[in-house]
Amino acid sequence: MWNSFLGKRIKGFKYAFKGAYLLLKNEASIQVQTVIAVIVTIAGFYFDISTTEWMFQFIAIGLVMSIEGLNTAAEEIANFVHPDYHSKIGYIKDVAAGAVFIAALTAVIIACIIYIPKF
Numbered sequence: 001m002w003n004s005f006l007g008k009r010i011k012g013f014k015y016a017f018k019g020a021y022l023l024l025k026n027e028a029s030i031q032v033q034t035v036i037a038v039i040v041t042i043a044g045f046y047f048d049i050s051t052t053e054w055m056f057q058f059i060a061i062g063l064v065m066s067i068e069g070l071n072t073a074a075e076e077i078a079n080f081v082h083p084d085y086h087s088k089i090g091y092i093k094d095v096a097a098g099a100v101f102i103a104a105l106t107a108v109i110i111a112c113i114i115y116i117p118k119f
């Protein structure tokens with residue numbers, strides 16, 4: 001059953017679920033982002049934001065957390081293949097961190113557009 005097309009998809013989902021669990025359990029940056037996601041979700045209810053605003057807010061949360069997960073994966077690969085100092089490893093880690101920064105900046109801009117008019 002597990003070798004069938006559907007079985008492989010279910011197994012893949014299990015591994016992906018495990019990966020999300022590991023990120024939440026082990027990665028401080030993802031834990032901080034989860035707390036921020038909960039706070040902005042509470043803010044969303046408090047300020048009674050519109051359906052469109054909810055959609056942008058969830059896209060921003062998903063964008064930041066998923067790119068943070070990929071950044072973690074890139075860091076883990078870099079540390080595994082080359083644990084010692086190397087300028088190329090530094091570059092790889094810097095650009096991966098840069099991707100998180102761009103996503104986070106986007107999320108902050110979305111938050112400002114949603115919440116600044118509510119004050």
Ligand SMILES: Nc1ncnc2c1ncn2[C@@H]1O[C@H](COP(=O)(O)OP(=O)(O)OP(=O)(O)O)[C@@H](O)[C@H]1O
Pocket residue numbers: 075082083084085086087088089090091093094097
């Ligand atoms: N092996 C290395 N070779 C060269 N530069 C490195 C290396 N490891 C880290 N760096 C530099 O240090 C920066 C931070 O690296 P890294 O993200 O691994 O550290 P950290 O932020 O302490 O890790 P963590 O996210 O696990 O707390 C990188 O963006 C890179 O500029």
